[in-house]
Amino acid sequence: MEDExxxxxxxQGRVKWFDPGKGFGFILADEGGSDILLHxxxxxxxxxxxxxxxxxxxxxxxxxxxxxxxxxVIGISPPSGVQLALSEEDGTDLEAYADLxxxxxRVKWFDKDKGFGFANAFGRPEDVFIHIEVLRVSGFADLQAGExxxxxxxxxxRGQMAVQVVSWESALRR
Numbered sequence: 001m002e003d004e005x006x007x008x009x010x011x012q013g014r015v016k017w018f019d020p021g022k023g024f025g026f027i028l029a030d031e032g033g034s035d036i037l038l039h040x041x042x043x044x045x046x047x048x049x050x051x052x053x054x055x056x057x058x059x060x061x062x063x064x065x066x067x068x069x070x071x072x073v074i075g076i077s078p079p080s081g082v083q084l085a086l087s088e089e090d091g092t093d094l095e096a097y098a099d100l101x102x103x104x105x106r107v108k109w110f111d112k113d114k115g116f117g118f119a120n121a122f123g124r125p126e127d128v129f130i131h132i133e134v135l136r137v138s139g140f141a142d143l144q145a146g147e148x149x150x151x152x153x154x155x156x157x158r159g160q161m162a163v164q165v166v167s168w169e170s171a172l173r174r
Contacts, residue, residue: 008060008071011036014079015055018043020142027057027070036061037069046073047169050141054079076170078139097163102150104168110143117143119162121151128153129161138165 018025023040056077059070103121110117115132148168
């Protein structure tokens with residue numbers, strides 16, 4: 001029985017919710033069953049400090065006496081059906097920007113309540129604007145000051161703006 005408890009399964013599911021302040025959240029497995037605990041440390045090992053509600057996630061899971069718990073994040077995809085609106089009349093899929101290079105950056109600050117923040121891209125003197133919707137379509141819920149990320153950047157009406165955010169570790173794996 002102990003060997004069964006230590007067995008690790010790979011499952012796919014959707015993020016039910018994740019609260020960076022509390023340090024945990026839950027995943028609903030595609031195959032059903034009880035919620036799967038997702039601890040902030042497991043998410044950080046993947047290279048992200050947050051994940052958007054509804055994001056598709058692939059995890060390695062272990063059964064514990066208190067239920068199923070994610071022990072490793074394999075991959076995260078943005079919530080399905082979400083499009084990036086760069087202006088009121090524009091609904092754009094991230095695929096439109098797939099050819100832009102990923103540029104290393106560090107988050108200067110991000111305020112979830114205000115819905116935006118800024119990052120410093122390495123080798124660029126100007127700040128890069130990051131809108132909360134860009135985070136959502138990138139699979140994030142929030143960013144922390146000092147967090148290392150990679151950005152796809154375009155020239156917006158008011159300057160440099162991110163159209164995609166990728167975790168540093170995820171970008172290194174690409």
